[in-house]
Structure formats: C-alpha cells, structure tokens
Amino acid sequence: MNESRQNYMDVILSETIHDVLFERRLRMNNFKDKQSSCLSEFDFLDSLENLKEENMKIGNFTLKKKDDIYYFTIPIFENYGNLFHIFTTRKTGYNDKELDLGVNTQTALNDVYMNYLKLCETFNIKQDSIILSDQVHKDNILIIDESFKSNNFLFKRKVKNADGLITNKKNLFLVTLYADCTPIYFFDPVKEVIALAHSGWKGTVKKIGEKTVLKMIKEFGCNPKDILVALGPSIGPESFEVKEDVKNFFEKIFNEKNFSFSNEIIKPGKNEKYLIDIWKTIEYTLINTGIRKEHILNSNIDTYKNTDLLFSYRKEKNTGRMAAIMAIIDN
Known part of the structure; x- marks a missing residue:
C-alpha cells in the first residue's frame, strides 16, 4: 500500500475511533432461554487499548477489523485454512462513508462499486472472482462454477x-446481501463444498435452508452429519x-407432520401482533435434514437492535446492505 493510501486509512481509522468506538459501552442481554437469546444494543469498545485487540466476541461471532473495515468471522469455521468467510458491517466504506454493498439501495451504484473495490x-x-447473488425472496438455488464469473x-x-x-x-467468492434477513452459511469440510442461503421470512417458509442441504447431498454427495452451519x-x-x-403462513407450514413446532416459534406480541423466531425455525428445519444440532451456530446478533453497526431494513427502511462472503481457497 502506498504512503498516501496508508495516510488515508490512518485518518479514517482515527475518526472512526473518536466518532464511534468511544460512543457507548459493550452491553449484552442474557435471556433465560439460551436458544432464543439475542444480543441487544451492543456497542463498540470503551478504550484504545481494547481497540488494538485483534478479536472481540459479539454474540457467538467474532468482530474483527482490517484497516478500517469491521467484519465478523465465525468460530466454527476458524480452524479451516481452506475456507474464507466474513460477514460485513456498515463500517467503514469508501471515502469514510458506510460500507453499503447493496445493489438496490439509496446509495449510488458507483459508490457501491467503490465499496466493493x-x-x-x-x-x-x-x-x-466475485459471484454476486440476485435475491428475489424465493427458494431458487444455483450450483456455481467458473462460467458465472464476470469481468464486471x-x-x-x-x-x-x-x-x-x-x-x-x-477461489469463487460467493456473495449474498442482507439487512434483517438471515444469512445461512454451509461448509462441508469433507467434500469441500460451501453454500450461502438468503433466508428472509418468505425464504424461511419455503425452507430454503433445508433445500440447500438437500441440494448439497444430491449434487455433491455431502453427508449432512459433516456439514457445519452458521446463522449470521x-x-x-x-x-x-x-x-x-x-x-398464519408459519402455522400452516410448520404444523406439518415433520414440522410440528409452530407453538415454539410464534409468541403473542403487542397490539394484536405476533413475534416469530426465525432463527429457531431455521434451526429446526436444518436438524430435520440430518444436520447435527451441535454443528449449528447462531450468531445471536439482532440487526434491528444494533443499527450502530448493522443495517436493518425494518427499522431504518432506506438503508444499506451487508454481505455474507464465502470461498474455498488454497491453503
């Protein structure tokens, strides 16, 4: 990196420290039911000493920084040298703006492109080598090879x-985009197969997570007992x-013979509304395919409650997108 570029990075990092990292303290809510506990209103570090640490645990994931980009990694994937994986945050994009990687957001596409660069x-x-998804909230799943590479x-x-x-x-970097929907990471270390699934509530009802596992089994001979899964x-x-x-959609789908757990994922809310546990729903459907429960890691990080660091469409409406990125690489 040349000197001017390094100085630019140093300025951004310094401003990020003063404007963001000292703003609040790290807090977590511990709920009685560990299955449904989620990180609530966390913020960053309260001292420069802590900032210089390489890793910080947030929920069940690890928050890291490289240059001035803050991103998450997943502990159950960390020991595999042939696997690249990250989940981005909104910090920090091109020209000290937000790291919006969405293709249909309010951010100009040119700025999004610069964020990718x-x-x-x-x-x-x-x-x-970037293979960017085209998400439509359905259950279409593609097998990706070099033919999907593009010069743009x-x-x-x-x-x-x-x-x-x-x-x-x-060395094909799969990319899916998020601002409340659930990113599902899949890795079979035996067959060396990876997958990403974008699971909003519609995709969850369509069981895209389950269908991804079944396609890994059919196309690559994966054993579900070998597959590691993370929910971002x-x-x-x-x-x-x-x-x-x-x-009613959730009740209809998940009261079937093999999915009779709607009473566990739907709770009464306020003003005649309901709270639905998407995380638990996805976990149950994955276990139904043969994925081991102990091989599923839920980040327990709620985007809606943590917009200092993460985009949330439901809370912010006009907002950016974060990326789940995954690739098999050379050791």
Whole structure:
C-alpha cells in the first residue's frame, strides 16, 4: 500500500475511533432461554487499548477489523485454512462513508462499486472472482462454477433470480446481501463444498435452508452429519413482529407432520401482533435434514437492535446492505 493510501486509512481509522468506538459501552442481554437469546444494543469498545485487540466476541461471532473495515468471522469455521468467510458491517466504506454493498439501495451504484473495490483490496479478493447473488425472496438455488464469473461483477452479474449459491470450486467468492434477513452459511469440510442461503421470512417458509442441504447431498454427495452451519446477524425473536397473515403462513407450514413446532416459534406480541423466531425455525428445519444440532451456530446478533453497526431494513427502511462472503481457497 502506498504512503498516501496508508495516510488515508490512518485518518479514517482515527475518526472512526473518536466518532464511534468511544460512543457507548459493550452491553449484552442474557435471556433465560439460551436458544432464543439475542444480543441487544451492543456497542463498540470503551478504550484504545481494547481497540488494538485483534478479536472481540459479539454474540457467538467474532468482530474483527482490517484497516478500517469491521467484519465478523465465525468460530466454527476458524480452524479451516481452506475456507474464507466474513460477514460485513456498515463500517467503514469508501471515502469514510458506510460500507453499503447493496445493489438496490439509496446509495449510488458507483459508490457501491467503490465499496466493493475497497473490500477487494483489503481482503485481497480478485474482482472477477466475485459471484454476486440476485435475491428475489424465493427458494431458487444455483450450483456455481467458473462460467458465472464476470469481468464486471456488479453491473454484469450472471446470477439471476437466486437466493442460494453452492460451489465446490476454489477461489469463487460467493456473495449474498442482507439487512434483517438471515444469512445461512454451509461448509462441508469433507467434500469441500460451501453454500450461502438468503433466508428472509418468505425464504424461511419455503425452507430454503433445508433445500440447500438437500441440494448439497444430491449434487455433491455431502453427508449432512459433516456439514457445519452458521446463522449470521439478522432480525431476532424479540424484534420480528408480524400481523396475523404472516403468522398464519408459519402455522400452516410448520404444523406439518415433520414440522410440528409452530407453538415454539410464534409468541403473542403487542397490539394484536405476533413475534416469530426465525432463527429457531431455521434451526429446526436444518436438524430435520440430518444436520447435527451441535454443528449449528447462531450468531445471536439482532440487526434491528444494533443499527450502530448493522443495517436493518425494518427499522431504518432506506438503508444499506451487508454481505455474507464465502470461498474455498488454497491453503
């Protein structure tokens, strides 16, 4: 990195420290039911000493920084040298703006593109290796190979109408986008297969997580007992409030013979509304496919409650998007 670029990074990092990291203290709410506990209203560090630490646990994930980009990694994936994985935050994008990676947000596409370039530079990712999803809140899942590479990953995407991506090819960086929906990471270390699934409430009802596992089994011979799964930051069980029509969707689907747990995921809310636990719903459907319960790690980080660091469409409406990124790489 040249000197001027380094000075630019130093200025951004300094401003981030003063403007954000000293603003509040780290806090966590511990709920009686560990299954449904979620991180509430966390903030960053309260001293420069702590800032210089490489890792900080937030919920069940690890918050890290590289240059001035803050991102999460997943403990159950950390020991695999052939796996690249991150979940981005809103800190910090091109020209000290927010790190919005969304393609249909209020941020100009040129600025989004510059955010991607900054991300690629920071993490040494080749632009033509980025495979960006085209999410439509359905259950379409694609097998990704080199034919999906593009010389312009943002403006000439080759993925169309897909909320799930699977590959066993090296150095293809799968990217899915979020601002409350649940990112589901899959990794089979035996077959060396990865997948990402974008699971909003519609995708959850369509069981996109389950269908991703079944496709990994069918296409690559994966054993579900080998697959490690992580649920990234998303709207939590105390924040996802819905009206009766959505509640009825969940009751209809998850009162089936193999999914009779709607009474565990739907709770009464306020003003004749209901609270739905998307996290627990996804976990149950994954276990139903043969995924081991102990192989599922939920971040327990609620995007709705933590907009200092994370985007939340439900809370903010016009907001950016974070990215789940995953790749099989050379050791």
